[in-house]
Amino acid sequence: MPRKRFDLTFPPRQATKAITYHLVKDFDLVPNILRAAIQPGQEGRMLLELTGRKEDFEAGIAFLEAEGITVSPAASDIRLDEETCVLCGLCTAVCKPHALELAFEEGVLHFDKDKCVYCEACVIACPRRAITLSF
Numbered sequence: 001m002p003r004k005r006f007d008l009t010f011p012p013r014q015a016t017k018a019i020t021y022h023l024v025k026d027f028d029l030v031p032n033i034l035r036a037a038i039q040p041g042q043e044g045r046m047l048l049e050l051t052g053r054k055e056d057f058e059a060g061i062a063f064l065e066a067e068g069i070t071v072s073p074a075a076s077d078i079r080l081d082e083e084t085c086v087l088c089g090l091c092t093a094v095c096k097p098h099a100l101e102l103a104f105e106e107g108v109l110h111f112d113k114d115k116c117v118y119c120e121a122c123v124i125a126c127p128r129r130a131i132t133l134s135f
């Protein structure tokens, strides 16, 4: 079943609405909130992963937009400063979904965006501050 990630921006009046409930119940989509910064009365942000059928995606996103929520393809990203990285592998040890893999002989740290759940464990673990997370 297709899986997609979206950045959602909520206007202040919508920040507390139970949108995931409606996505499940009314549109047969499976939501997974990867990151959220939502406070009542303030503009909110959410990185949301949805799993479902193509036609359900379209209907679910139309519902969100009708609710005043801005929906765009996910731009959240992990950035690696290759100049700063010393290929120590500490970040790969804490990355539970195996989104980071060290190819030591190639001198490369590979990042698989589709596996990343934006937990920030690698950001915290890196002694060189070589990884940053944008949201």
Ligand code: SF4
Pocket (backbone or CB within 6 Å): 078, 094, 095, 096, 097, 098, 099, 100, 115, 116, 117, 118, 119, 120, 121, 122, 123
């Ligand atoms: S944010 Fe979490 S899941 Fe993503 S690469 Fe870092 S440790 Fe892995």
Ligand code: SF4
Pocket (backbone or CB within 6 Å): 080, 084, 085, 086, 087, 088, 089, 090, 091, 092, 109, 125, 126, 127, 128, 129, 130, 131
């Ligand atoms: S923990 Fe930091 S320095 Fe070590 S491999 Fe990961 S990004 Fe590179």
